[in-house]
């Protein structure tokens with residue numbers, strides 16, 4: 001049995017159900033997008049690149065990468081933190097200067113220059129690189145990363161890899 | 164969506180559960196569609212909705228907030244100026260706190276003016292009073308967290324008010340502050356009370372509140 005007016009009631013109910021769903025959806029988006037953006041904000045942020053002076057050209061050894069440790073104040077979330085980093089700087093044949101990070105391209109351990117074997121070796125899984133940072137053996141998939149470098153009045157500046 | 168629901172319903176027989184939670188008749192005197200002034204019966208629901216918003220935004224704010232005297236202000240500043248949507252999320256939490264107090268007051272006024280606190284609903288009124296205290300506790304503890312001048316002095320004054328209670332006042336004030344002065348210990352315990360203790364009380368009392376409303380139904384106006 002269909003009651004008189006039942007059709008209208010149903011239409012009215014359907015209208016409200018759709019309306020409520022639409023409102024809820026709108027509200028969910030209005031809240032969901034900002035909350036997701038808030039959560040992801042550090043991952044989406046681009047750090048500012050600054051030139052950091054790390055050494056004088058005269059400090060460099062000939063034909064071999066020179067290990068240089070430098071400190072600089074880095075923005076770490078809501079605070080500044082003094083960070084200590086390591087880079088290897090190498091005079092090129094053409095007189096230019098090249099800077100490599102010490103960060104292994106496999107899983108991020110710190111590589112060190114071995115002047116006896118004349119190669120970078122990684123303590124973690126046996127990765128090895130030549131003086132130019134090219135992979136010699138082990139699991140690393142890519143050569144060591146080069147840092148942007150410039151020389152001004154014999155002072156070497158680099159940009160940090162993680163900034 | 165409806166297919167997922169059907170899948171679950173087939174296995175778990177959700178129908179009666181959902182009917183029990185969501186599908187019940189609104190009495191005519193409390194139906195805003197029949198009479199707009201019945202909106203006053205929505206105040207409690209609105210409070211609940213605001214509390215959900217507060218919980219949600221609060222959880223997200225904890226991603227960045229650090230409850231230590233060195234970091235608190237700087238981390239709030241970071242939320243406010245250096246995260247995307249940070250001022251929006253914190254804004255909701257801040258305005259929501261005030262809105263919750265306003266709506267709680269209106270909800271209580273409605274309950275008083277419709278005489279809904281009377282027998283057989285006295286117990287729910289009492290639970291409601293506990294909820295009022297919990298909300299007040301949220302406001303009081305949350306106010307300290309930005310660790311700015313206003314926060315610091317508001318807490319100093321608020322705790323000194325506790326200290327005026329005869330006999331036990333000083334002891335209670337020290338317990339609340341974690342010492343003789345508002346400091347690191349105060350900040351951490353206010354934070355933990357704000358995000359752990361009070362939410363637990365809130366959930367407990369809200370559950371009791373809702374259980375009783377559903378058991379007893381809405382009261383009729385006088």
Ligand code: FES
Pocket residue numbers: 104105106107108109122123124125126127138139140
């Ligand atoms: S991290 Fe260097 S070899 Fe695995």
